[in-house]
Amino acid sequence: MMPELPEVETIRRDLLKALKDEEIKAIGVYDLKALEGISQDEASHLWQGKRITDIKRRGKYLLFELLEGSFVVHLRMTGKLLVVPLESEVRYQRVRFVFSDKALVFADVRRFGRIYALGLSALDRLGPEPLEEEFTAQYLESILQKSGRPIKTFLLDQNNVAGLGNIYVDEALFMAKIHPLRPAKSLRTGEVKELVDAIKIVLDRAISLRGTSFSDYRDGFDKKGSFQEHLSVYGRAGEPCIRxxxxxEKIRVGGRSTVFCYSCQKGD
Ligand SMILES: [Zn+2]
Known part of the structure; x- marks a missing residue:
């Protein structure tokens, strides 16, 4: 299960509290594959001696802004960013950023996560942030009309809206009472409005509960979130609909496992 917007946002807040104004004293690279398109020497040259001024999020990406320069992290399936004491060992450590009295470890069992030497502009192609004002029913309706893909697949496309994954799309479609296989352009204006509201509500709730933890996701201090105790459909196939x-029911949509209620979520 990949961290989605609420999990990445929780990590961002934790890391910003722990690392703002901290200077990167050294960088240890234990798996070169973790750095996308740069060598260890280049990473040290770019980031060593630089202070972290801010940590931002765009979709599922984290952007570390330095006094000069920046880098971007995508955790993919099992990546974690953990703040730990200087000497502590972390399993599956791939990159370690050393500060004066702590370290930030990028750990990753399955090794799909990446660190990129990029700035925020590299993420311009992503769709709008769903919790920002720019994500409106008018915006969503205007792009839905051009697509015959299932609404579930459409919402997973990061170019349409940034940060949603399997968990929160299933939850939002249930809340808005929309069948996951409905062609995007078949949604009526009222349904689009319900869907936009549902996406915002689900994401807000999940952030306030520090995300959903099934197996791998942990926050910046290696603690679990608790939204898994409040899920309506995700992970509940075969159990009764709360409504x-x-x-x-569980089906596959665009290769992704999808749980929904045949009675509550309208097929047309
Ligand atoms: Zn139902």
Whole structure:
């Protein structure tokens, strides 16, 4: 399960508290594959001796702004960013940023996560942030009309809206009572409005509960979130719908496992 917007946002807030104004004293690279397109020497040259001025999020990406320069991290499936005491060992450590009295470790069991020597402008192609004012029913309706893809697949496309993944798309579609296989352009104006509201509500709730932890996701201090205790459909196939009591169904949409209620979520 990949960290989505609420999990990445939780990590961002934790890391900003722990690392703002801290200077990177040294960088240890234990897996060259973790650095996309740069060598260890280049990483040291670019980032060593630089102070972290801010940490931002765009979709599922974290952007570390330095006094000069920046880098971007994508955790993918199992990546973690953990603030630890200087001497502590971390399993599956791939990159370690050393500060005066602590370290930031990028650990990753499955090794899909990446660190890029990029700035925020590299992420311009991403769709709008769903919790920002720019993500409106008018915006969503204007792009939905051009797509015959299932609404679930459409919402997972980071170019349409940034930061949603399997968990929060299933939860939002359930809340808005929309069948995941509905062609995007078949949604009526009222449904689009419901969907935009549902996406914002689900994401806000998940952030306030510090994200969803099933297996791998941990916050910046290696603690679990608790939104998994409040999920309506994700991970609940075969269990009763909280709204109508019917058993929740599991199907595949665009290769992704999808849970929904056949009674509550309208097919047309
Ligand atoms: Zn139901």
């Amino acid at each position: 109508c009591g019917r058993v929740l």
